[in-house]
Amino acid sequence: MxxxxxxxxxxxxxxxxxxxxxxxxxxxxxxxxxxxxxxxxxxxxxxxxxxxxxxxxTPSQAAPREIDKQPTATGYGGAVAALDPYGAEAGLDILRRGGNAVDAAVAASAALGVTRPYDGSIGGGGFMVIYSAETGEVTTIDSRETAPAAVEPDVFIDPETGNPIPFQERRVSGLSVGVPGLVRGWERALSDYGTMPLHRVLQPAIGIAQRGFVVDDEHQRRTENNLAVFRDFTSSSDTFLVDGEAPQAGTVIRNRDLAKTYRLIGRHGSAAFYEGEIAEAIAGAVTNPPVTPGSDRNVRAGEMTTDDLAAYEALEHEPTVVNYRGHQVFGMGPPSSGGSTVGEALNILEGFDLGEMEHADALHHLIESSALAFADRNAYLGDAAYVDVPLQGLLSKEFAAERRALVGDVAAPKPVAAGDPWPYDDGDGGTAGDPATTSEDGSTTHLTVADKHGNVVSYTFTIEQIGGSGITVPGYGFLLNNELTDFEPDPDHPANAPAPGKRPRSSMSPTIVLGPDGEPTAAFGSPGGARIITAALQVAVNQLDLGMSLPEAIAAPRLSNLNGASTGTEPELLNGPEGAALRARGHQLSQLGTIGNVTGVAFLPDGRMQAAAEPERLGGGAAVVLHPSD
Structure with missing residues (x-):
C-alpha cells in the first residue's frame, strides 16, 4: 500500500x-x-x-509498466488469451479475485478498449459465446450494433450520381456509425452469468486508462495508418495523437477521458452510456462530426438520436452447432455469419478423411469447401429479425452432402454459385443474393477465458475498420464504429440491405468446441474481417483432423478463400511445396501477409488449461494462467 x-x-x-x-x-x-x-x-x-x-x-496513481507477454501458458485455476498483455492481465486479475470467466471477459474487454482502441471498444459491439459448467449448455450474447431509426435502404447511394458512395467516404462519416452495443452486452452478460458488479470488473481498465500504458510497435503502426483520418477530427487528434503525430513505441500514453467514462458506467450502469450526457455526446458526434477546421475531407453526417441509443437491447440467442468428428462445434448465429459458415464448411469436410491426406490435398478440400460455404453465406445471411435465414438448411448434413458432391480433384472456377438450402429448412424459400458479394476488410479483437469451475467465454468485439469511423466522441475518449458499412450498399440486396434498427451481417466467429463427453476441449476466435471465418475454420481442422495442439494450430500458416478467383495465402504456404501442389490443381494463389490473429484456450487431458495466442502474427498475443504448471 x-x-x-x-x-x-x-x-x-x-x-x-x-x-x-x-x-x-x-x-x-x-x-x-x-x-x-x-x-x-x-x-x-x-x-x-x-x-x-x-x-x-489507488492503483490508478501507480506508475505504468510494460508487461511481458508470452504466446502460450499452461496451468490451473483459470486462463486468459488476448491480443494484448494488458487485456490478459486485467482478466487474470479478476479471476484471481474470485470472479468467473464472464467477469474476467468483461474486464479484459474493457482493458483492450484502452490499449487496443482501434480494434474494439465501447464505441462498437460484439458477440460473446458462453459455456456454463453448471448446466453444460452454451448460449450467446448479441451486442451487435444497430442501424438508427432514420436509416433508409439507400443510405449509401450517392443521390447525385445514383452510385454507391466510395467505401472510404462511407467509412469516415456519421452515416456508417451504428448504435453501439458493447456496454449493454457487458451488463447483460454480467447480470445473467457473472458474479461481480460492473463497477468492480471495470477497475483494472480504469487504472490503465488513468495511469497510462506503454505503447508497442503495433499500436504505433495502427495509429500511423490512421494519421490522416485522426487529424481531420479534433477529438480524435486530441485523444490519440501527440502533437499531431502517432505516439512512439516505448512511450507512455493515457486516456483519462475514457477513465472518466468507465467510472460513470461503473457508477450508474449502462444507463450512463445510453441516456444522458454520453448519449447526447454520441448522437452529437454522429450528426455533427467534430471536423478539424480547414479539413477538406467530405464528412457526411448521420442521423442518430438519443432515442436510438435509449432503445438499444443486447439479445440472447441460441448458438449454432454442428457435430464434427464426434465433437460439437458451437458458434454465433445471425446476424453473424460466422457460426453458420464455419459449420457448413465443416459439414462438407466431414465427408473427406483429411487426416489421411497429404497436407496440400487437405488444403485443397479446405479451399473448395470454404468457397461453397461462402457462396451460401453471401446469398442468405443477414439479420434474422428482418430476413428469413435458412439456418437449419445451411447447417443440415443433407445440404452439406449436396454441396460436397461439387468438390472435385481440381479447383472449381470461382465464384461458385450458391446452393438451395430451403428444401432442408422448415421456412419458405427466399431470394438469394449475389454469391460472390463479400467484404474482406475490417478488424476486430478476440479474447478467450476459462475459470477454475470450467466456465468458458469466447468473445469477439469490434468497431469494424482499424480505427472505426475515425470519429472520437468529444470528451469521452472512445472511437465510434463504422459497422453500417457491413451492410451491402445495394438497397435491394435480399439479405443484407440497410434498414432501420437492423443489425448488419458480421463475420465474427467466436467458437467453443465440446468433446464426445460433453466437456470443453477448446475455445478460440480471431479478428480479420471476413477472413475471421476461414481462420477459425482452419484452426478447427488443424486440431480435429490434423492432430495439432492448439498452439500449433494457431501458429500454422493459413490460407483463405471467400468464394473469389484467388486464394489469399500466407508466405510459408505460398512459397512452399503446398503452394506448388495447389497451383498444379488449378488454384490461383495470392500473397497475404497475415490471416487472422487467433487467441484461444485448450483443455488438456491431465486437467490443465492451456492459453494460446499468436507467437508472431501482428506482434504476437498474450496468454496467461492463474497457476502456471511450468
Missing part, C-alpha cells in the same frame, strides 16, 4: 465524531469513512492531521 499527503476533507460535527472522506478510494469503487466518537477536540485534530499523510494511493 502506498500513501500520499493529498488533500483530505475532514469535519468535526458537534465534537461527537469525525467523518473523513479519503479521496481516491471512492473512485476505486469503495467509500472509506471512519467514525470516532466522544474524543477531545485536540485528539480529533491530531487524528485528521495523521490522515493527511496516510491517504491511500
Amino acid at each position: 502506498g500513501f500520499t499527503a493529498s488533500a483530505l476533507r475532514c469535519s468535526v460535527p458537534r465534537i461527537k465524531g469525525i467523518s473523513c472522506h479519503v479521496p481516491g478510494i471512492e473512485e476505486a469503487g469503495v467509500t472509506h469513512t471512519r467514525q470516532v466518537r466522544h474524543l477531545p477536540a485536540v485528539i480529533l485534530t491530531a487524528f485528521c492531521a495523521l490522515l493527511l499523510v496516510v491517504t491511500y494511493v
Whole structure:
C-alpha cells in the first residue's frame, strides 16, 4: 500500500465524531469513512492531521509498466488469451479475485478498449459465446450494433450520381456509425452469468486508462495508418495523437477521458452510456462530426438520436452447432455469419478423411469447401429479425452432402454459385443474393477465458475498420464504429440491405468446441474481417483432423478463400511445396501477409488449461494462467 499527503476533507460535527472522506478510494469503487466518537477536540485534530499523510494511493496513481507477454501458458485455476498483455492481465486479475470467466471477459474487454482502441471498444459491439459448467449448455450474447431509426435502404447511394458512395467516404462519416452495443452486452452478460458488479470488473481498465500504458510497435503502426483520418477530427487528434503525430513505441500514453467514462458506467450502469450526457455526446458526434477546421475531407453526417441509443437491447440467442468428428462445434448465429459458415464448411469436410491426406490435398478440400460455404453465406445471411435465414438448411448434413458432391480433384472456377438450402429448412424459400458479394476488410479483437469451475467465454468485439469511423466522441475518449458499412450498399440486396434498427451481417466467429463427453476441449476466435471465418475454420481442422495442439494450430500458416478467383495465402504456404501442389490443381494463389490473429484456450487431458495466442502474427498475443504448471 502506498500513501500520499493529498488533500483530505475532514469535519468535526458537534465534537461527537469525525467523518473523513479519503479521496481516491471512492473512485476505486469503495467509500472509506471512519467514525470516532466522544474524543477531545485536540485528539480529533491530531487524528485528521495523521490522515493527511496516510491517504491511500489507488492503483490508478501507480506508475505504468510494460508487461511481458508470452504466446502460450499452461496451468490451473483459470486462463486468459488476448491480443494484448494488458487485456490478459486485467482478466487474470479478476479471476484471481474470485470472479468467473464472464467477469474476467468483461474486464479484459474493457482493458483492450484502452490499449487496443482501434480494434474494439465501447464505441462498437460484439458477440460473446458462453459455456456454463453448471448446466453444460452454451448460449450467446448479441451486442451487435444497430442501424438508427432514420436509416433508409439507400443510405449509401450517392443521390447525385445514383452510385454507391466510395467505401472510404462511407467509412469516415456519421452515416456508417451504428448504435453501439458493447456496454449493454457487458451488463447483460454480467447480470445473467457473472458474479461481480460492473463497477468492480471495470477497475483494472480504469487504472490503465488513468495511469497510462506503454505503447508497442503495433499500436504505433495502427495509429500511423490512421494519421490522416485522426487529424481531420479534433477529438480524435486530441485523444490519440501527440502533437499531431502517432505516439512512439516505448512511450507512455493515457486516456483519462475514457477513465472518466468507465467510472460513470461503473457508477450508474449502462444507463450512463445510453441516456444522458454520453448519449447526447454520441448522437452529437454522429450528426455533427467534430471536423478539424480547414479539413477538406467530405464528412457526411448521420442521423442518430438519443432515442436510438435509449432503445438499444443486447439479445440472447441460441448458438449454432454442428457435430464434427464426434465433437460439437458451437458458434454465433445471425446476424453473424460466422457460426453458420464455419459449420457448413465443416459439414462438407466431414465427408473427406483429411487426416489421411497429404497436407496440400487437405488444403485443397479446405479451399473448395470454404468457397461453397461462402457462396451460401453471401446469398442468405443477414439479420434474422428482418430476413428469413435458412439456418437449419445451411447447417443440415443433407445440404452439406449436396454441396460436397461439387468438390472435385481440381479447383472449381470461382465464384461458385450458391446452393438451395430451403428444401432442408422448415421456412419458405427466399431470394438469394449475389454469391460472390463479400467484404474482406475490417478488424476486430478476440479474447478467450476459462475459470477454475470450467466456465468458458469466447468473445469477439469490434468497431469494424482499424480505427472505426475515425470519429472520437468529444470528451469521452472512445472511437465510434463504422459497422453500417457491413451492410451491402445495394438497397435491394435480399439479405443484407440497410434498414432501420437492423443489425448488419458480421463475420465474427467466436467458437467453443465440446468433446464426445460433453466437456470443453477448446475455445478460440480471431479478428480479420471476413477472413475471421476461414481462420477459425482452419484452426478447427488443424486440431480435429490434423492432430495439432492448439498452439500449433494457431501458429500454422493459413490460407483463405471467400468464394473469389484467388486464394489469399500466407508466405510459408505460398512459397512452399503446398503452394506448388495447389497451383498444379488449378488454384490461383495470392500473397497475404497475415490471416487472422487467433487467441484461444485448450483443455488438456491431465486437467490443465492451456492459453494460446499468436507467437508472431501482428506482434504476437498474450496468454496467461492463474497457476502456471511450468
